[in-house]
Amino acid sequence: xxxxxxVPGILLAAMLAAILPPxxxxxxxxxxxxxxxxxxxxxxxxxxxxxxxxGFIGALLLEKRPPRTWLCxxxxxxxxxxxLVYKYLPVWLDGLDHYLPVSxxxxxxxxxxxxxxxxxxxxxxxxxxxxxxxxxxxPADRNPVRFALFISFFPQLLAGPIERYQALAKPLWDNRRPxxxxxxxxxxxxxxxxxxxxxxxxxxGGIVDxxxxxxxxxxxxxxxxxxxxxxxxxLADFGGYSLIAxxxxxxxxxxxxxxxxxxxxxxxxxxxxxxxxISLTRWIGDYIYRPLGRFIVRSTSWPRGMKxxxxxxxxxxxxxxxxxxxxxxxxxxxxxxxxxxxxKALPHGWLKPQGAWRYLNxxxxxxxxxxxxxxxxxxxxxxxxxxxxxxxxxxxxxxxxSVGGSIWPAIAVMLIVEGVARFxxxxxxxxxxxxxALIFILIVAAVLxxxxxxxxxxxxxx
Amino acid sequence: MAATSSxxxxxxxxxxxxxxxxxxxxxxxxxxxxxxxxxxxxxAGLALNWIWDRSSFNPVAHVRRAQPEILALGSxxxxxxxxxxxxGPNAYNASRDGQGGFYVAAMLNALPADTSVKRVxxxxxxxxxxxxxxxxxxxxxxxxxxxxxxxxxxRDWLTARKPMEQYKLLSGLYRFRGLVIDVVRRWIKPRxxxxxxxxxxxxxxxRPLPDLSADPARGPAPSGIAMLQHISRAAKARNIxxxxxxxxxxxxxxxxLPQNADVLAAMRTAFKDNAFCDLTxxxxxxxxxxxxxxxHFADGSHVNAAGGRAYSLxxxxxxxxxxx
Numbered sequence: 137x138x139x140x141x142x143v144p145g146i147l148l149a150a151m152l153a154a155i156l157p158p159x160x161x162x163x164x165x166x167x168x169x170x171x172x173x174x175x176x177x178x179x180x181x182x183x184x185x186x187x188x189x190x191g192f193i194g195a196l197l198l199e200k201r202p203p204r205t206w207l208c209x210x211x212x213x214x215x216x217x218x219x220l221v222y223k224y225l226p227v228w229l230d231g232l233d234h235y236l237p238v239s240x241x242x243x244x245x246x247x248x249x250x251x252x253x254x255x256x257x258x259x260x261x262x263x264x265x266x267x268x269x270x271x272x273x274x275p276a277d278r279n280p281v282r283f284a285l286f287i288s289f290f291p292q293l294l295a296g297p298i299e300r301y302q303a304l305a306k307p308l309w310d311n312r313r314p315x316x317x318x319x320x321x322x323x324x325x326x327x328x329x330x331x332x333x334x335x336x337x338x339x340x341g342g343i344v345d346x347x348x349x350x351x352x353x354x355x356x357x358x359x360x361x362x363x364x365x366x367x368x369x370x371l372a373d374f375g376g377y378s379l380i381a382x383x384x385x386x387x388x389x390x391x392x393x394x395x396x397x398x399x400x401x402x403x404x405x406x407x408x409x410x411x412x413x414i415s416l417t418r419w420i421g422d423y424i425y426r427p428l429g430r431f432i433v434r435s436t437s438w439p440r441g442m443k444x445x446x447x448x449x450x451x452x453x454x455x456x457x458x459x460x461x462x463x464x465x466x467x468x469x470x471x472x473x474x475x476x477x478x479x480k481a482l483p484h485g486w487l488k489p490q491g492a493w494r495y496l497n498x499x500x501x502x503x504x505x506x507x508x509x510x511x512x513x514x515x516x517x518x519x520x521x522x523x524x525x526x527x528x529x530x531x532x533x534x535x536x537x538s539v540g541g542s543i544w545p546a547i548a549v550m551l552i553v554e555g556v557a558r559f560x561x562x563x564x565x566x567x568x569x570x571x572x573a574l575i576f577i578l579i580v581a582a583v584l585x586x587x588x589x590x591x592x593x594x595x596x597x598x
Numbered sequence: 599m600a601a602t603s604s605x606x607x608x609x610x611x612x613x614x615x616x617x618x619x620x621x622x623x624x625x626x627x628x629x630x631x632x633x634x635x636x637x638x639x640x641x642a643g644l645a646l647n648w649i650w651d652r653s654s655f656n657p658v659a660h661v662r663r664a665q666p667e668i669l670a671l672g673s674x675x676x677x678x679x680x681x682x683x684x685x686g687p688n689a690y691n692a693s694r695d696g697q698g699g700f701y702v703a704a705m706l707n708a709l710p711a712d713t714s715v716k717r718v719x720x721x722x723x724x725x726x727x728x729x730x731x732x733x734x735x736x737x738x739x740x741x742x743x744x745x746x747x748x749x750x751x752x753r754d755w756l757t758a759r760k761p762m763e764q765y766k767l768l769s770g771l772y773r774f775r776g777l778v779i780d781v782v783r784r785w786i787k788p789r790x791x792x793x794x795x796x797x798x799x800x801x802x803x804x805r806p807l808p809d810l811s812a813d814p815a816r817g818p819a820p821s822g823i824a825m826l827q828h829i830s831r832a833a834k835a836r837n838i839x840x841x842x843x844x845x846x847x848x849x850x851x852x853x854x855l856p857q858n859a860d861v862l863a864a865m866r867t868a869f870k871d872n873a874f875c876d877l878t879x880x881x882x883x884x885x886x887x888x889x890x891x892x893x894h895f896a897d898g899s900h901v902n903a904a905g906g907r908a909y910s911l912x913x914x915x916x917x918x919x920x921x922x
Contacts, residue, residue: 140766316624323628339776542779572627576634580642583771584778 139330143380145172146291146326150314150387158311165308165388166281169290173254180252183218184288190215191262192283195269195276208270215262222251224461254294256458258287260419265301267423274302282309291384295377295593297393297415304390312389320571322386327578328553329379333593334586335546337373340365341591343539348513352522355533359510359523365539366513367506368547370594371396374413377593393418398558400505400551403497404487405475408505416455425451441480449473459512464520468511475504546585643770646778650744654788655781657692658708658745663790665714666690670794671702673735675845676721678900682793684910685917688714691794698735699726699825701742704752706832708745717839717921719913720829722878724844724858727826727865730819731758743773744781751828758821797903798896807849807890808898815857818864826868839873841921846889846909848898853878875921877913885912 149168153161174181194211198204265286269276277283286305314322347354347362354362378395385392393415402408409417429447436443449470456469479487489497507524514520525531556563565571650656661669667688670680674695682689694701702720709715726733739746739756746752747767757763766772774781818826833840842865844853852858862878869876888894894905901909 141762316621320624320627568623568627572631576631576638579635580638580771583769583775586775 139333139380143326143330146380146384146387149290150384153388154313161311162281162285162309165290166285166288169285169288169293172290173288173293176253183252183255184258185284187215187218187259187262188284188287191265191287192277192280194266196278198266198270199272199276201272203270203272205270208266211266212263215259215266218252219255219259222255257296257298258293260298260416261287261301264298264419264423268301277301277305279309285309289385291381291388292392295374295381296413297378297381297395298419299392299415304392307390308388314386314389316568318386318389320568322383324565324571324575324578325379325383325386327383327575327582329376329381329383331546331578331582331585332372332376332379332550334582336543336550337369337376337594338587338591339543339546339585340369340372342587343543344369344513346535348515348519348523350533350535351519352526352531353534354523354526355531355535356527356529357533358535359527361539362513362523363506363510363527367509368550370509370512371399372550373591373594398554400502400554401498401558402501403489403494405472405479405501405504408501409472409476420451420455424454444480445477448477452476463517464511464514467517468508471508471511475508542585546581549581638771640770643773646771646774646781647744649785650774650781653781653785654790655777655784656745657694657705657742660790660794661690661692661705661709661715664690664794667714667716668719669705669715669717670719670721671705672719672721672845673698673701673723673726674900675723675847676719676843677796678798678896678902679845679906679909680719680721680795680913681797681903681906681910682795684907685719685914689793693721693794696735696738696741698723698733699822699829700731700736700739700755703825703828703832704739704742704746704749704755706829706836706838707749707752709832709836709838711836713836713838715836715838717841717917718833719841719843721845722842722865724816724852724861727818727822727861728816730821730823730825731755732819732821741777743767743775744777747773755825795906797906798900799903800896801902802848802892802895802897804892805848805898810850810855810857813855813857815860817860822861823864823868826865830868830872833872837873839875839921840869841875841877841917842869843877843913846885846894846901846905848892848895849890851879851885851889853880875917877916877920880916882912882916885909888912 145168149164153164156164170181170184173184190211194208194214198208198211268274277286282305285308286299286301289299289304289308292299344362344365347358347365350358352358375396382392382394395412395414395416397411397414399408399411402411425447428450429443432438432443432447438446452473453466453469455472456465456467459465459468487497507527510520510523511517514523565574651659653659666682668682668685668690670676670682670685670689670691670693672680672693674693677691677693677695680691680693682691692705699722702718706718723735726735729736736755737759743756746756753764753767757767829840844851853862865878866874866876888905888908891905894901894908896902896905
């Protein structure tokens with residue numbers, strides 16, 4: 137999916153939405169969303185519509201009192217069905233891709249991807265809706281168009297943010313016109329998101345892919361390029377997508393969750409996960425961590441610390457498995473769990489130091505994140521371990537891997553913006569002309585510094 | 599811009615509407631932004647085009663500067679195999695890694711009518727003709743977008759894989775996408791390589807001679823033939839003699855492989871009206887000895903400095919014997 141067509145598409149749809157009457161506007165948004173998804177592969181549309189149907193019908197049945205947990209479980213499993221089939225069955229059933237529609241998106245160094253783009257993101261939205269209705273948090277929606285629009289709203293359909301029904305369905309349906317301020321800030325977010333994606337994410341992709349292809353033969357330098365480059369690439373790519381989604385939402389008068397809140401300036405790993413992929417971690421907290429914790433507290437007589445640790449371990453392993461059934465993802469979740477649990481054993485002063493020690497903590501957390509994120513990118517566990525060992529033993533490189541100088545200015549811009557947002561949050565460009573000037577600079581920079589071979593957003597594959 | 603990456607700040611900025619953000623003011627700002635972008639795009643495009651013509655990133659600038667009589671063109675095979683210092687003082691190697699026949703055609707097209715070049719040694723890659731515009735090297739042409747976009751024929755090649763891309767080329771800046779830093783840097787601090795030759799230094803590890811007998815035969819693609827015809831026309835218009843070679847590969851001669859017979863026949867047909875010297879099927883025991891000696895190779899497809907010198911000495915002999 138090229139941003140060259142996606143961003144003008146957003147602007148065109150936003151302009152049309154602004155002049156259409158309410159009913160036509162709703163249909164425009166729904167049809168644009170379905171058309172947008174269908175152009176990736178029209179055979180994915182039945183999957184999306186099927187998950188929407190399960191959520192819509194399931195909620196109508198689940199709102200009847202008293203709550204029937206078994207019925208909720210059935211609909212949760214039904215909604216999860218496509219995700220389980222696409223994501224986990226191919227690991228055990230070889231050749232399944234001959235019978236299922238395959239993603240038309242190309243993910244460069246990752247190889248082919250079977251999962252329909254964005255499947256887990258819209259599935260999670262349906263699950264939260266089903267569970268909330270089951271819990272009696274709000275009544276089921278009786279309008280299928282409104283519900284379908286909530287699930288398929290195109291700016292956040294493919295990689296989130298994972299929105300809740302109450303936060304998104306009503307504003308979308310109510311046809312709130314964006315304020316002039318929302319338009320300017322939305323355009324600025326889109327421009328910055330495009331800059332991150334094009335000038336950093338895509339270009340780093342071209343540097344990181346060879347490092348993983350070379351694996352251990354890239355030596356310590358290849359491992360640093362692979363681990364550090366991928367972490368920065370991921371922030372630019374996924375963060376860029378999220379900013380474009382939030383900006384596009386504003387052009388339609390709705391506020392979406394921004395998934396990233398300066399994660400690289402976190403002082404603890406727990407804080408990192410409160411700043412990284414925020415809508416997913418909140419979702420996991422609400423629908424896995426806390427319910428699981430309550431269940432373990434009620435049903436076991438273990439010591440409190442053990443209950444917390446087991447809950448954390450299961451939750452984090454689930455997050456790892458959410459990325460995929462491969463060993464690398466499972467290990468990724470287990471490592472995060474171990475580190476977060478282990479972190480609790482440290483003296484409080486170590487976790488929340490004062491003065492300059494804070495920055496040392498940030499560096500340590502960043503290093504831990506960089507090394508563990510290699511597991512998300514590596515194709516196999518031996519490949520990751522080979523690179524890690526090359527790094528530990530400072531093995532010399534046998535390949536000509538290099539970064540090149542031209543990427544650094546763009547990375548510096550990203551880190552400065554992140555740093556200002558973290559340490560000077562009160563500073564922001566409010567004036568119309570200031571924002572217009574920034575949009576101008578970002579567009580020119582994105583055009584000039586972008587990579588010729590554009591890449592798809594990394595998290596579309598999850 | 600801090601607000602752009604902060605949830606709280608982004609929410610706050612939506613809620614807080616500065617007094618100045620009236621619809622009229624925003625509309626005015628957006629109109630001004632659009633006009634500024636278009637104007638800047640065109641003006642900056644002109645400036646960058648001017649820089650491009652003078653930057654050592656531009657391969658045409660190298661040839662213009664060197665004013666050679668013998669010009670070697672091709673991909674990496676030709677780049678590492680043809681040592682211009684062996685061929686004579688007026689030889690220049692403008693072959694480029696990852697390029698191919700389309701690049702050769704573009705280079706010939708870029709030479710002025712009164713060019714100093716009298717002979718072009720075309721290090722032919724049979725895959726370019728068999729694959730045509732679907733070949734793996736074609737996408738690397740985008741490295742030279744600023745130059746190719748000026749010519750309608752070359753622009754078609756550039757956008758053949760993605761026809762919608764031609765609309766991007768309406769932009770003055772977009773054609774410098776991903777290149778601008780290198781183009782400007784090599785304009786400020788040019789890197790001119792004497793003779794254009796930068797040999798590989800490493801030597802290949804021992805390995806058995808390859809057996810290619812099972813490889814399938816391939817015919818020419820229509821776009822591959824069109825590319826050859828373009829080379830033919832460009833050479834003829836400039837009165838340039840075409841000397842076609844197949845650069846050495848370890849252990850076998852690509853020019854003699856029966857699988858490549860159709861492709862080479864298409865090349866001969868395309869060049870039949872040119873001043874043309876065909877060195878693709880040389881029978882020379884010295885050549886066989888050269889290509890079976892691993893000390894001449896950096897890898898299976900590329901010779902090293904010693905191999906380049908050995909091959910270029912043979913090439914000089916063949917040209918003297920067969921192309922005068």
